Amino acid sequence: MILRVLPLHVAAATALFASSAYAVEPPEEGEVFREVAQSDEAALTQESIKLMSDMVEKNHNGATRMRAFHAKAHGCIHGTFTPDKNRPKKTRFGTFESTTAFPVWARFSNSSGAVHSDGDADVLGIALKFIGVTGVHLWPGAAEKSNQDFIFFSSPSIPTKDARQYVESLKVLDGKESPLHFAFKDLVLPIVAAKGSLHGGLIVDPAEAQYWSASPYKLAKNAVKYSVRPCDGQKLQINIKTDKDALRARLVEHMNQKSGACYDFYVQFFTSETETPIEDFRKVWQPAKSPFVRVGRLTFPKQVFDTEKQNRFCENLSFSPWRSLATQRPLGSLNRMRRALYESISKVRHAANNNAPTPEPTSIEVE
C-alpha cells in the first residue's frame, strides 16, 4: 500500500517514536511464561503508526480528529474499584496488592474508527483508569503514585495472531474499518449470544456486556488476561433501541437508576503455551482450562454524565495498556506494538485538535 503524504503534525509524531518499539525484557527468575520477539517488530510498529495516523485523518468528524479505533464514545462515568477481601494470594501483586479502594474513570465506546449508528453491530470497548496506583510505573515520566489503565472490549480474542498479521490486515482494509469487523460474525456473535447479552445481533446496554482484555499481561511471575463482567442481578428491563445513539441513551438510563452499575473484575492465569499462549492473540483462554478468579468489584454510583463539559473531558482523555506498573507489563508482540502506537496516535489527535489538553485525572472531578 502506498502511504499518503502525512500532514506535518503526523510526521512529527511518528518521527518522535522512530526508535521506541519495545524490546522483549529478559525473563525474570521464576517467571512461568515466555515472550518471543518477532524479528521486525520495530518496523511493524512504525508502519502501524503511519497507517493509523492515516485513519485519524480519513475518519475525522468535521474539525475534530478522533481516535483511530474506538472513536465513538457512549460516555465517561466514574466509580470505585474495591479489592475482594478473599482474593487468592497469587493475585495480590501490582494493583491487586493494595487493600484500599481506587477511584476509577471508565470510557465506553464502539470499536470502529468511524462514527456510525449504534444500529450497526460493533464490538464495544471499555477503558478503565485507576487513579493513584503506587509502585514502579512504565509510563514515561510517571511518578511513584500514578494512574493505571485497563483496556477491554466485548470479545475474548482478536482475529489476528500477532503484530505482523495485524499490520497485514490493516493494509487490506486501507484504513477503512476496524479489523474486528472481519471476524465479528464468526468470532464474537456466538460468544456474546451465549452470555445472553445480545438482542438481534446487538449489545443494547454498554453497562450490561462482558468485556475481555483479549491480550495477556504480566502479574509478577505469572501471566494473566483480564475480564470485567456485570455483577449478578444488574439487568435492566430489556428496552431494545437501535437508533443512532441508542447506546449512549441506554447508558444514561442505566446510570439514572438508584443502583448505578456494577462489575466484577477477574483474572485468568496462564497455564501452558498450548492452552493460554502469550504470542497468539487469536486463542481464547477457555475458562475450563483457566477459570476466572475474582480480584475485586467496580461500582459506579447513580450519576449524570452526559454533559457538554464531561463529554469534552472524555474525548480528551487518553488510555494505554502501557500506562501500567512494571509488574503488570503488557505481553505479546501485539501489545509491544501498542506501546508506541497508542502514545503517538493520542499525540496526533490532540495536536490536530488545536493542541487539546490531555487530562490525566487525579480524582473523579472533571478537569
Ligand code: HEM
Ligand atoms: C488486543 C486487545 C485490544 C483491546 C481490548 C483494545 C481496546 C481498545 C479500546 C477500548 C480503546 C479505546 C480507549 C479509549 O477509550 O480511549 C482502544 C483504542 C485504540 N486501539 Fe485498541 N485494543 C486492542 C488491540 C489493539 C491493537 C492490536 C491495536 C493496534 C496495533 C490497537 C489500536 C488502538 C488505537 C490506535 C487506539 C486509539 C488510541 C487513542 O487515540 O487514544 N488496539 N483500544
